[in-house]
Amino acid sequence: MSTTVTPPKKVNRVGLEILNYKGAKTTLCAGCGHNSISERIIECFYELGVDPWRVGKFSGIGCSSKSPAYFLNMSHGFNSVHGRMPSVATGAVLANRNILGLGVTGDGDTASIGIGQFMHLVRRNLPMIYIIEDNGVYGLTKGQFSATADLGSKLKTGVINDLPPFDCCALALKWGATFVARSFSGDKRQLQTILKTAIAHDGLSVIDVVSPCVTFNDHDGSTKSYSYMKEHESMLHELDFVPFYEDIAVEIPEGEVRDVEMHDGSHLRIRKLHRDYDPTNRLAALAAIEEAEKQHEVLTGVLYVNTEKPNFLELLHLAEEPLATLPESKVRPPQAALDEIMEELR
DSSP: OOOOOOOOOOOOTTSOOGGGGBOSOOOSOTTOHHHHHHHHHHHHHHHHTOOGGGEEEEEOSSHHHHGGGGBOTTSEEEEOSTTOHHHHHHHHHHHOTTSEEEEEEEHHHHHTTTHHHHHHHHHHTOSEEEEEEEOSEEGGGTOEEOTTOOTTOBOTTOOBOOSOOOOHHHHHHHHTOSEEEEEETTOHHHHHHHHHHHHHOSSEEEEEEEOOOTTTSOSTTOTTSHHHHHHHEEEOEEEEEEOTTSOOOOOOOSSOEEEEEOTTSOEEEEEEOSSOOOTTOHHHHHHHHHHHHHTTOEEEEEEEEOSSSOOHHHHTTOOSSOGGGSOHHHHSOOHHHHHHHHHHHO
């Protein structure tokens, strides 16, 4: 009598299958770069063993803001008004500091209607991951140029963009983000490493991912198409990420290597290739972006990381317990304090 032996299910370090990190079936266009980003998010959170119910997903409006439905279906989620995701995320993270905030947004949601909110999120250094799915167009409204579209790029209709773009990485570098990176949705290995590092970082991680729109912005003349990115991507360095719960011992090939230790003990390992690049030098990062723009290159990799600057929760001296769980006796001022305030107003 033969018996069929069911092979054990593959689980991560917290005992969950990769199925526990997936979401609904995507409704985005086939081949959309946003779907590749969703797949990388699923893989990274699964491989690092992050409890999905500890994650708070936040988004605004746009094709990119639909994508949180396609990953981490066991997590919390809030789909906010167009351009207002940062304030909703700030409120949630302040109310419960144990939440791992994950914002997924687009170039319109960030660099147009939401640029004011984005800049205040940056200057506060709120501890969360902020992914910009950047395709240079407004996909939901038939492909007009967004504020990140490069000068001289061309729409399918033949219209040429005559306005200079916002560079979201440059804005984040200038005003306070402590982890800034750019990647390409078609570069699986690089994007995985960057995402894993952002998960470990204790501060605002801004990741600008060039994510081609296959319907409106993947043609000759577009500077955010797959072909343009393949031809013009300039990688700063080769990246590797070593989780804090694994031995930091690898075979190091020839060439100089720089280790950047994250707050939780994880390491971002950067192998320097064509240039002597220091990812802890903010001014050098800004200069590198400027130089790449002059060369018509798209600079990808970890542009900047700072593990010393306090985040917004530390600046506010918040209690270790989530504010949402504190009893009324701790969050409501006593009557004597209220009386004192009223007396001062007389």
